[in-house]
Every structure is written in structure tokens, then in C-alpha cells.
Amino acid sequence: xxxxxxEERLALYAGxxxxxxxxxxxxxxxxxxxxxxxxxxxxxxxGQRLAExxxxxxxxxxxxxxxxxxxxxLERQRRPFWRRGWAYGVAAAVMAALLVLLAVKxxxxxLQPPAVAIDRHPPPAAPDPAADRPAPPPVRxxxxxxxxxxxxxQPGEQVLIRVVSNDPDVVIYWIADTRGE
Amino acid sequence: MTTFLATxxxxxxxxxxxxxxxxxxxxxxxxxxxxxxxxxxMVLVTALRLLGSLADAQDVSQEVFLKLYRNLGKxxxxxxxxxxxxxxxxxxxxxxxxxxxxxxxxxxxxxMPSGEADPQQQTAxxxxxxxxxxxxxxxxxxxxxxxxxxxxxxxxxxxxxxxxGSSEATVRSxxxxxxxxxxxxxxxxxxxxV
Numbered sequence: 001x002x003x004x005x006x007e008e009r010l011a012l013y014a015g016x017x018x019x020x021x022x023x024x025x026x027x028x029x030x031x032x033x034x035x036x037x038x039x040x041x042x043x044x045x046x047g048q049r050l051a052e053x054x055x056x057x058x059x060x061x062x063x064x065x066x067x068x069x070x071x072x073x074l075e076r077q078r079r080p081f082w083r084r085g086w087a088y089g090v091a092a093a094v095m096a097a098l099l100v101l102l103a104v105k106x107x108x109x110x111l112q113p114p115a116v117a118i119d120r121h122p123p124p125a126a127p128d129p130a131a132d133r134p135a136p137p138p139v140r141x142x143x144x145x146x147x148x149x150x151x152x153x154q155p156g157e158q159v160l161i162r163v164v165s166n167d168p169d170v171v172i173y174w175i176a177d178t179r180g181e
Numbered sequence: 182m183t184t185f186l187a188t189x190x191x192x193x194x195x196x197x198x199x200x201x202x203x204x205x206x207x208x209x210x211x212x213x214x215x216x217x218x219x220x221x222x223m224v225l226v227t228a229l230r231l232l233g234s235l236a237d238a239q240d241v242s243q244e245v246f247l248k249l250y251r252n253l254g255k256x257x258x259x260x261x262x263x264x265x266x267x268x269x270x271x272x273x274x275x276x277x278x279x280x281x282x283x284x285x286x287x288x289x290x291x292x293m294p295s296g297e298a299d300p301q302q303q304t305a306x307x308x309x310x311x312x313x314x315x316x317x318x319x320x321x322x323x324x325x326x327x328x329x330x331x332x333x334x335x336x337x338x339x340x341x342x343x344x345x346g347s348s349e350a351t352v353r354s355x356x357x358x359x360x361x362x363x364x365x366x367x368x369x370x371x372x373x374x375v
Contacts, residue, residue, distance in 0.1 A: 011357035015331065017338055039364075046316075046364040047332055053313040054230065054333040056306065062235065063221045066242045069215060073247060074210055 003036050010036060014043035198259040206253045211270075213253075218247055220262060223334070224270050230329045231274040233314050241273045263312050267336070267344045271326055278322075314367045327355035328363070 004015060012018045013026045030037050163172040204212035224245050228238035248269055249262075256262065317325050323345075330341045331352070338356070342349045 007361055008354070011360040012353060014360060015356065017331075017353055017356065030356075039347075042368055043360055046367040047197045047360060049272060049367060050313055050316065050363060053309045054226070056309070058222070058226065058229075058324040062239065063218075063225060066221060066239050066246070067217050069239075069243045070217060070246045070250075071210060071214060073243070074213070074250060109330060 003033060003039075006033075006036055007039070010040050011043055014040060016049060202256065202259050206249075213250060216259070216262070217248075220266055221236070221246075223263065224266055227267065227329060227334060228272050228274055230317055230333060231271065231325060232277065233318060237277055241270060241277055244273050246268050264340065264344065266320050267330065267334070271330075271344060312367065312370055315361045315370070319362055319366055324355045324359040324362070327352050328359035332360070 006026070009018065009022060009026050010030075012021055018026065030040060158175050158177055161174050161176055165171070201212045201215050205216055221242065225238055225242045228241040228245075229235060232238050232241065245266060249266065252265075255266070316337045317329070320328060326345055327341055330344060331338060336344065338349050339350050341356075342352045345352065
């Protein structure tokens with residue numbers, strides 16, 4: 001048998017990783033193969049050297065540095081949020097965002113009160129038989145709303161009130177008696 | 182059965198370990214520091230062997246212990262620490278290797294000041310560390326993980342398989358290949374020196 005085939009088993013045998021029956025077979029082969037004996041002792045020697053070097057102590061400062069970093073991080077995480085540096089940054093950012101929002105927020109349109117036009121309209125003295133259809137009430141142009149103003153009206157005098165809304169299609173007229181104002 | 186750790190101080194007894202764990206869970210940082218002291222060598226040295234850079238290994242150790250602190254509530258007993266820590270350490274090393282290339286060449290990782298006062302001894306110790314790092318560097322990532330956990334950290338094949346999330350047969354194959362490669366490297370290195 002080619003000794004190359006024994007390499008894997010010899011490597012496992014060197015670390016005690018073979019089940020007993022396979023370990024016994026390796027030992028039998030080692031008893032009759034000087035080349036594999038040399039190979040096996042080389043494996044063991046290299047493994048022992050590595051394990052020995054690995055076990056050499058590291059300077060304590062390397063561990064202390066890690067410990068200090070971990071504890072500092074944990075302390076930082078446990079600090080109340082108002083004592084953390086980033087909390088001030090976040091608060092400042094939120095305030096700035098609020099100010100910007102307030103500055104650029106579109107204002108709602110202010111509704112103007114409807115313009116009210118009051119027109120004196122003396123009551124007809126007598127019905128005009130000639131006029132079958134009532135003439136349209138005189139209306140002042142809505143463009144110049146007349147400020148609401150008390151005026152000295154005669155008791156019993158009728159006034160025509162025209163209400164102009166923002167909608168040009170909606171105009172309200174009514175006739176009111178000034179008595180009892 | 183491999184013993185994962187050597188116990189010291191107030192964590193000598195199971196009762197002591199349990200009370201320290203309870204205190205750490207309650208937020209006692211001094212208790213958590215005791216736990217760190219218990220496992221810091223295991224974590225830092227494993228990361229150093231896998232990464233070959235002390236700075237990277239320290240970064241990984243910090244990450245592992247912060248993760249441990251966050252997960253303390255899920256740990257029922259400190260007996261679960263070693264397996265969990267090995268697994269998290271190996272994964273953190275994977276992640277770090279993906280994130281950035283090694284910050285220090287592998288052979289430079291051994292250049293650490295040690296306690297030896299004699300310059301000749303320091304040189305010899307430095308050379309041993311260098312050979313160790315170089316012999317690990319010739320291995321594939323999987324072979325290195327298997328060899329470090331099995332031969333250097335002393336875990337059983339079954340434990341290594343559990344940590345690495347692979348089968349025992351795969352681990353045995355990786356270990357045997359790694360041992361043959363390391364043997365060849367060490368012999369060539371010392372033959373050249375002679």
C-alpha cells in the first residue's frame with residue numbers, strides 16, 4: 001500500500017482523533033514502516049510546538065485594553081440620554097427642522113366677509129298700472145362694497161340688501177323694513 | 182471531554198459563577214468585568230490566531246463582549262458561555278475579514294512586547310510567535326478555524342463541529358489536512374534556519 005494513503009489517518013492519529021480500531025491499524029502500520037514513523041513523529045512535533053507557542057502568555061495590557069473599551073462603551077450606553085452628546089445634536093436638529101417647517105408652512109387663505117351693499121329704495125307711492133312687470137331692483141356694482149353704516153333712515157322705510165358672496169354666481173337680495181332696528 | 186476554561190477568583194465555584202452571572206444580568210458592571218476576565222484570553226487569543234492581527238483581534242473581542250452583555254438575559258448558566266463565545270468569536274472574525282482586509286500583516290501580529298527582559302529571549306519568543314502565525318497563514322480559512330479550535334484551544338472534534346456548524350467528518354478532514362500542511366511548513370522553516 002502506498003504510504004500517501006496513510007497520511008490522513010496518521011494526521012488524525014497524531015491528535016488522538018481516530019476511533020480505537022483505526023488507531024490500532026495505524027499502530028500496526030507504523031510498526032513496519034519507518035517512513036511513516038518519521039512522518040508521524042514530525043506531525044506530533046509540529047503539533048506540540050504550535051500548542052506550546054500558542055500557550056505563551058500575552059501581555060496583560062492587551063486584555064486590559066479590551067476590557068477598558070468594553071466597560072467604557074457600556075458606561076456610555078447606560079448614561080441617561082440627556083447626558084449623552086448625541087442627545088444635544090438630535091435636539092438641535094429637531095428644533096431646526098421645526099423652525100424651517102414653521103417658516104415655509106403655507107398659510108390658509110383668509111376668507112373675506114361677504115360684501116354687503118345696502119341701497120335705499122323708497123317704497124312705490126302707488127302701483128303703476130302701466131308696468132306689468134316689476135323692474136329689476138337697482139343694484140350697485142359689487143366691485144365697490146359699501147361699508148356697513150348706520151344711516152338715518154325713516155321708520156318704515158324699506159331698504160334693499162344685496163349680499164355678494166365670493167362665488168360670483170351667488171348674489172342674495174332681500175328687502176327689509178328698517179322699523180324696529 | 183475538554184475543559185473549556187480555567188476558573189479563578191470569585192467564579193471558582195458554581196454558586197459563585199451563578200451569583201456573578203445574576204449580578205451581571207442585573208446590570209452590575211463589576212460583575213460583568215469578572216466574567217470578561219474569565220473569558221478574555223479565550224476570546225482574544227482565538228481571534229488573534231484566526232485573524233493574525235492584534236488590533237483586529239481586539240476589535241473582535243470588544244464586539245464579542247458587548248454582544249455577550251446584550252445577550253446575558255438569554256444565558257441560563259455560565260456553562261453555556263464558552264461554546265457561545267467561540268461561535269460568536271469565529272463569526273465576528275468572518276465578518277471582520279469580509280469588511281476589511283487585514284490591518285496588520287500576519288507576521289507582524291506577533292510583534293508584541295512580552296515579559297521577557299532578555300533581548301535574546303525576546304528575539305526567540307518573537308520568532309516562535311512569527312512561525313506560529315505564518316504556519317496558520319498557509320491554511321485555508323476553514324482549516325485554520327478547525328486547527329485553532331481543536332489543536333490550540335483544545336476543543337473536541339464534536340465541539341469544533343458544533344462551533345463551526347459543520348459535521349464531525351468535515352472537521353476531521355480539515356484538521357488532518359491542516360496538520361500535514363503545518364508539519365511541512367515547520368520542518369521547512371527550521372531546515373532553512375539550520
